[in-house]
Amino acid sequence: MKLHEHQAKALFRSFDIPVPEGRLVKTGEDALKAAHELKGPPWVVKAQVHAGGRGKGGGVRVVQSPEEAAEAAESILGRPLVTPQTGPEGKPVRRVLVEEGVEIEQELYLAMVVDRESAAPVMIFSREGGMEIEEVAAGTPERVLKQVVLPETGWMPFCGRNLVYRLDPLPAPDTLKALTATMAGLYRAFVEMDCSLAEINPLVVTTTGRVLAVDAKVNIDDNALFRQKKLASMDDPSEKDPLERKAGQFNLNYIRLDGNIGAMVNGAGLAMATMDVIKMAGAEPANFLDVGGGASEEMITRGFEIILEDPKVKAILINIFGGILRCDVLARGVLAAAEKTAIRVPLIVRLEGTNVDEGRRILESSDLEFLVAKDISEAAAMVTRQVSPTQGPGPGNRPTDRRP
């Protein structure tokens, strides 16, 4: 789960990580008021959306007067923000953060993630703040410093020293102290909030030697939301695709993509592999949908409805390898969805595994029109023919073909 910058900064404050003073506003008028209340000039006006690269898309403006702050806020709020991460349609901006500007002496990078290899939290520190850390790591890997923190001991003062004493030239003693304190705070925030990512980029050293988290990016481990109730309540559903949001309510793993083949699969690995096979066959998947190992009939029905709600979908492929999820449960779920919603696109079904004969029998004795594929390659070829008829008629092109 992603947090907004303003949420992350409010939380950082409670872990003694210094952040600039700011106000969250929804209108230009309030931005004007906020700028008057905050120290400045300059002020910074920042779009609050879950997307990186906001600066590149014009979502971050530095202004010199409260009137300019109001104008900047209105222009950011007035249209969807397009960044390298949002796609061409952009993301609507509902709120902007107005902050006091700071005099920057140096921009650093500080983050914490869980390192898979050492199975421990690792702090990442770089003097190349304000840049994408991946680019720094690719170009000058020696400038990306890492410190693993053992769960048995937690953060120890030497962890911070190992990182800050590599700076050259070395900052003033007070600044060094503020940096290590910020690191200790970030570790505490990371662990206590069950973060999967806590990133400060840039972490700024001001001309007066203060240390400030000028940006804040925090992702919470979805698996930990059951014990992070307060954070879970800070989720902003308007940031998600409406179909993804709906799928989440039914515990379905659904990700919307750009193609026109709707796919319903059980299991994440098989769902990914099914997307790959669809693409290899020359078509594009409209979604990733993993109904899970042990989906109920209800979940199948909801999943199928979500696929049908996507207007881009021109054909649907169901690929189920029954394990815990039995094929008869799948069949009944699909039929229940078909009763509620007319299926207006061709449906290709590939069933295998537990109770496959019963599943096929249920589908075949219904009024549902569908095509049966005997394996995953045939399924992908059939579904591709449905959306690109130029590839010529094949056995799968007759909509009434219901071979067992």
Added chain:
Amino acid sequence: MSILVDEKTRVVVQGITGREGTFHTRQMLQYGTAVVAGVTPGKGGQTIEGVPVFNSVQDAVDREGANAACIFVPPPFAADAVMEAACAGIAVTVCITEGIPTLEMVRVTSYLRSHRTVLIGPNCPGIISPGKTKVGIMPGPIHRPGTVGVISRSGTLTYEVVDQLTRAGLGQSTCIGIGGDPIIGTSFIDHLERFREDPDTEAVVLIGEIGGTAEEDAARYCRDSFTKPVLAFVAGRTAPPGKRMGHAGAIISGGKGRAEDKIAALEAAGITVVRDLGRLGQTVEHTLTCPGSGVTIPL
């Protein structure tokens, strides 16, 4: 032969009184697995499917000689269950549970460093040595005893692959689902080492997916230290970056974890990477029966 589990394996099911635990206990018994005990704290003294239930894993070890655990405990309590199994001296611990917080797995991993249990999972289908025993949730009938070892980060994708192998006339020595989470108990390499020492495993199929660098690490190990033929499949070539594809560990982030990089690393190590999932069984069969047809056996 097989690795880690066989007909002598005595399984304790943790969370046996839950819906999943009871269902799969029945399934495992049907397959022939020696499920000798169950554990649900506070429900000791009951029997489920004829299996005695105890309050602790230690009791199951002391009274029934359990040496493997299969965990169906809900996410908030699963880390504790893994540590309990390790503490009781269980040799192989299989954790089926999906949804354990990553930082809990950090603690588990740290605890296991001073214990001898081999943890498989979490968020996995388990382990099966066909014809001998299954400790997990995979459908038994698709497997056949044989000489191909399978190691996978996925569940149903593994069933798809195993089914194709069986149809192509290739049985399996042992199939292991190592789990789809970012932090898991054992890696591809841990099990490759065991397959290397197993005289009856003649070839290994690796099933990887996007996220992390486990495939790249396995490739390096195969190049340097593994002489049996290895074939691989990597799921997620079309997955967009930054999106978690179902499995908590299946995400391309920070320029890492892309399928192309994994495939390139595997191929550079002389491993045959199958791109068309539908032909995986055939390809493995062809590669193993026609030496010199593309499989490179590293010297």
